[in-house]
Amino acid sequence: MTILIGKTPATAGPEAAAGGAGAQIRLERVTKDFGLASPAVDGVSLTIEPGEFMTLLGPSGSGKTTTLNLIAGFESLTSGTIRLDAQDVSTLPAHRRNLGIVFQNYALFPHLTVAGNIAYPLRERKVPRAEIERRVAEVLELVQLKGRDQHYPAQLSGGQQQRVALARAIVFHPRALLLDEPLGALDRNLRAALQLEIRRIHREVGTTLVFVTHDQEEAMNLSDRIALFHDGRIEQVGSPETLYGAPETLFTARFLGDSTVFPLGGQPLTGPVTWEGERWAVDAATVAARAHEGGPTALVVRPEAVGVVRDRAQVPAGANAVRARVRDIEYMGAHRMLQLAVGEDVAGRAQIPAADRSYTLGDDVVAWWRPDAQRIVAA
Template sequence: MRPDQISGARIETRALTKVYRGARRPAVDAVDLTIEAGEFMTLLGPSGSGKTTTLNMLAGFEEVTSGQIRLDGSDIAPVPPHRRDLGMVFQNYALFPHMTAAENVAFPLKRRKVGKKEIARRVAGALDLVHLGDHAGRLPSQLSGGQQQRVALARAVVFQPRALLLDEPLGALDKKLRESLQLEIARLHKELGITFVFVTHDQEEALALSDRIAVFRDGRIEQVGTPSELYEAPASHFVATFLGDSNVFTGHARDGVVDTGWCRLRAPGGRDQGPVALVVRPERLRIGAPAGPGANVLSATVTDVVYQGAFRRVLVEFDGGVPGQVRDTTATGTTRVGRGQRVEVHWPEDAGVLVPHGAPDAVAGPSPAVVR
């Protein structure tokens, strides 16, 4: 299978809603989302945010309460799953244990009554695509978890779907294998050219794989953007604290200054913005080195230093009782501090982002000020 053999579909949802009987609120609440043809779109959010329910409605496994799902302009909400021309990959692989890898991959083609010669050709091509051509005769029990997931990927693309839906496909794998399969999934997307819709709660995975990310919260989409847009310019307190580590200083903004009640911090923008959260990523903070002109400078006490291989996290408590963290690489970082040491932490004025102040109640963290 080559990219010119499969064309990606444009997927749109319009006011897509799912309400379960007896529920206090919709599981998915009037979601509008456009996924361009050939795009890698990730639906990201905490448990219960509506991302998997949205994917299951796209697949046809959940009935739509109201709204539309359009595939290249045609409403497919009434269309049964097997007629939507969408591939699906699950977290638990969902392979038939009594069938070989080749037989599992061939299954959707047999259901579509494809001829034997064509089935053999497509199965061989799909297994080669996931580098399992020499494992065609093995049962799932004879394959590793990563190999089983590759068979599931091959089965999902062998009938040449217009889009591939992936429901946390790497969640059951260990970290190293998960990272390896992330590269495989990215390669498959590039080679096949079809639309990928990927569900995960893993922020790093979403940042690594996606063309764009839709961040879900309480059944709605909080923000849609590229990985860099969401990380560098979050539109809300929730997105800022859910996607990556953040130092958060809450207060009132006026004339480009945030008054927290215990300190005043320079921030981008000059208009009055009322209650805000100033978000600063930990890699933008520095300890010890001379601060540049206009930098924010705060005194703090080091509460812990965590070595994490490629970088170290320095946990601090700012004067005023607000916790925070600084991150630098172990190779080039200059941070040499210990627990209990008094330090000055600084960052450039333009390193922070102002967002409307609101409690990130779906995110667990050590404090309201620094959330991992």
């Protein structure tokens, strides 16, 4: 079964989408100022392509949810422009933007059945009864709730209620689907299951999807691209692989995954770098673009790229190395994580096989990594 999200319903009005893969969403210098010390959203520019799964990721207060509310029309712009395809919707009311919204709290009507909740946006749009029944049946099958149409929300689990909210947001063929922390109220196992369902539904309907979360793992699992927010601005935009493997700033490196971070100050990056008497080779391809601006930088290396040996003579040729001490060992199931004390105040991390029990607390070791596995970022 294929449901074409973005196909213009006859009753949707002139503001409805015309394409079959959802709308392009373009933010141009978007700002929202609530009159506080700094704007909640500060000059954000971002293009979300038709059919793309874009996640707005960041800590609480970073501006991601406010940005989603600006796209939805729930908040008014202080300045800037928002376009859906070629249409400027900056001043268009939320109900005329034809966007599907899913909230963390589901926002289901308790007095309506599952079918009644899903049908609600169609009834508001004066869709004929037979068409309503057909579309409701389609999305019930899509979200795997067939046979639950006459149940009430109180009779459903949290995951089932979220599926109903998703079906209601899809059924009227929106130009794009906006999801605001939709899995935040669910336990870990159910979150993982519904992540798979959201990814499957996105593949099947093919619509533009904007997903807000503060959960790094969730963003990495679901997204085509991630826009990482920090203090009301976008820190970096890219695929999950790019943000994890090629961070441009220390904030990005620390927010997305674990790292060992060595501050480098403002030393030149045209050759080897030094840190507390160590001299390390630099692979030019791993120096982030922003590091050339002349400000402070840091060398970042991920735990899976760090090897551990007993003696410096065991370090592979061409690798960078530093002396460390094992201060903790975490068993993670598939692997063990060594927590390392490096120098005066650097907390290092090295990932080793789960079966490796050769290290104990207090062991003196040498940590090493290849120059092409490190990243030098703006700090």
